[in-house]
Amino acid sequence: MRAITIPTPGDADALVLDEVSTPAVVAGEVLVQVAAAGVNRADLMQRQGFYPPPPGASAYPGLEVSGTISVLGDGESGWAVGDQVCALLSGGGYAEQVAVPVAQLLPVPAGVSLVEAAALPEVVSTVWSNVFMTANLQPGQTVLIHGGASGIGTMAIQLARAVGARVAVTAGTGTKLEACRELGAEILINYRDQDFVEVLKDATQGAGADVILDNVGAKYLGRNVGALAVNGRLVIIGLQGGARAELDINAVLRKCAAIIATSLRGRPPTEKAAIVAAVREHVWPLLESGQVRPIVHRTFPLAQAADAHRELEDGANIGKVLLTT
Numbered sequence: 001m002r003a004i005t006i007p008t009p010g011d012a013d014a015l016v017l018d019e020v021s022t023p024a025v026v027a028g029e030v031l032v033q034v035a036a037a038g039v040n041r042a043d044l045m046q047r048q049g050f051y052p053p054p055p056g057a058s059a060y061p062g063l064e065v066s067g068t069i070s071v072l073g074d075g076e077s078g079w080a081v082g083d084q085v086c087a088l089l090s091g092g093g094y095a096e097q098v099a100v101p102v103a104q105l106l107p108v109p110a111g112v113s114l115v116e117a118a119a120l121p122e123v124v125s126t127v128w129s130n131v132f133m134t135a136n137l138q139p140g141q142t143v144l145i146h147g148g149a150s151g152i153g154t155m156a157i158q159l160a161r162a163v164g165a166r167v168a169v170t171a172g173t174g175t176k177l178e179a180c181r182e183l184g185a186e187i188l189i190n191y192r193d194q195d196f197v198e199v200l201k202d203a204t205q206g207a208g209a210d211v212i213l214d215n216v217g218a219k220y221l222g223r224n225v226g227a228l229a230v231n232g233r234l235v236i237i238g239l240q241g242g243a244r245a246e247l248d249i250n251a252v253l254r255k256c257a258a259i260i261a262t263s264l265r266g267r268p269p270t271e272k273a274a275i276v277a278a279v280r281e282h283v284w285p286l287l288e289s290g291q292v293r294p295i296v297h298r299t300f301p302l303a304q305a306a307d308a309h310r311e312l313e314d315g316a317n318i319g320k321v322l323l324t325t
Contacts, residue, residue, distance in 0.1 A: 003060045003095035004305045009049030012306040012313070015061075015094075023058070023092065023099040030079055031071035032100050036118035036299070037093035038064040039308045039321040040151070041215075041238065042265060046091075047309065053091040054266045062093020062323075063265060065100075066108060066117035076102060084108040086117040088125050088276055090265055094305060096325050103273035106280055109287040112294060119151065119294035119320035121276075124283050126237060126264050127156045129275045131213055132163070132282075134260055135233040139164030141210035144200060144227060146220065148185060149176035151320040152237070154295040156213055157183040162286050168209060170196050172315070179318045183295075197227045208232060218242035228257050236261040295319030 003020045025031045043061040045051035053059060066086040069079055079085070079102060086108055087100040108117040131137050143160045147153045148169025160167045161184035168187035169180045177188040187203045189196045200209055208229035214220055219241025224234050225248070232255060252259065264272070286292040297317040300308040302325050312321050 001096040002302065004302065005060060006047055009047060012047070012309040014047055015305045015309065017303050017305070020095070022097055025071050025073045025099050027074045028076070029073040029099045029101055030069045030076060030105065032065060032067040032085060032087060032098050033070045034065045034067040034093065034096055034098055034325050036066050036115040036325070037062045037323045038118050038122055038151070039312055039323060040064070040122055041240070041312065044309055044313060057090035058092025058098070060092045060094050062091060062095065062098070063089050064118060064120070064122035065089065065093040065098055066114050070097070078102060079105065084114055086121050088121040088272060094302065094323060101269060103269065104276050106276060106284070109284055111288055111290060115299065115322065115324060116294045116296055118322050119296050122264070123151045123155045123320065124279050125275050126152055127159055128279050128283055129264065130235045130237055130262055131156060131160065131211060133275070133278060134262065135211040135235050137163065137165050137211045142166045142168060142204055142207070142229070143211040143213065144168040144196070144209040145213045146170050147215045148180040149318045150215070151295070152215065153180070154183055154319045155292070157185050158292040159283065159286070162291055168200055168203065176318055197223050200227050211235065213237065216241035218245035221245040221247055225251050225255070225257060228255050231256050233258045233260065297321055299324050
């Protein structure tokens with residue numbers, strides 16, 4: 001089979017399409033013939049040599065796929081050859097075939113195409129586990145989503161609105177903010193020329209955000225605490241703005257705030273299985289009813305993985321970038 005390899009970490013041209021061995025399938029796994037794979041910033045970091053796969057995971061990039069089951073592991077009876085699925089991975093998605101633990105499989109939702117389904121597993125699992133399972137966003141509360149037009153942002157807006165929360169977003173262009181508004185965001189903040197702390201306070205009568213989903217990290221840490229409501233929860237899922245910052249602990253104490261940092265890829269299989277099960281229970285009905293939908297910016301053939309990475313690095317995307325096999 002063909003897969004994208006990274007012989008030497010570097011820029012987008014470090015991605016090489018090569019002939020590799022088909023993955024072996026063991027008990028508790030299935031082999032999926034890949035239709036499409038999601039492109040995530042974690043893949044960009046892996047390509048640059050900064051985010052190696054966890055022990056035992058495939059060396060190829062790719063944290064989510066959609067496709068068709070072609071082989072069942074020994075004793076597997078919950079799925080059938082030919083089932084259309086999407087899956088959360090620890091790696092290996094940039095390939096024509098990938099072995100997947102059955103606990104990380106999801107059926108393709110009714111009304112979603114096989115290719116579009118590749119935009120779901122990593123994004124939905126990230127949003128649901130962080131915003132709802134960890135930060136416990138409730139109806140009537142306010143959530144601030146940094147990078148509202150990203151793949152994670154576009155899904156977070158929809159899920160927050162679906163549970164009755166008020167959504168604030170940051171983005172860098174009017175076009176992106178308008179896309180966020182169409183998905184349900186009410187408080188629109190252009191981070192290039194507006195202070196999100198002040199805009200959010202004005203929009204919430206000084207209260208701030210109950211939950212903040214942050215992909216920036218160090219650059220926003222102090223301001224995020226300033227934007228939190230009393231008993232607010234800041235969840236950090238990315239480090240696009242750096243990894244080190246000073247923090248006024250007294251500001252955190254005054255607000256009785258929680259600062260949480262999480263990563264999905266390196267979690268134990270039992271935790272991933274619990275997240276996937278929760279996603280199937282709570283999010284799949286929203287997808288099948290059409291209340292929530294995957295937002296796909298653009299697709300590229302697997303052989304053009306370098307172009308897909310450049311597209312994501314340029315930052316002009318609204319929603320997900322996908323690779324198709």
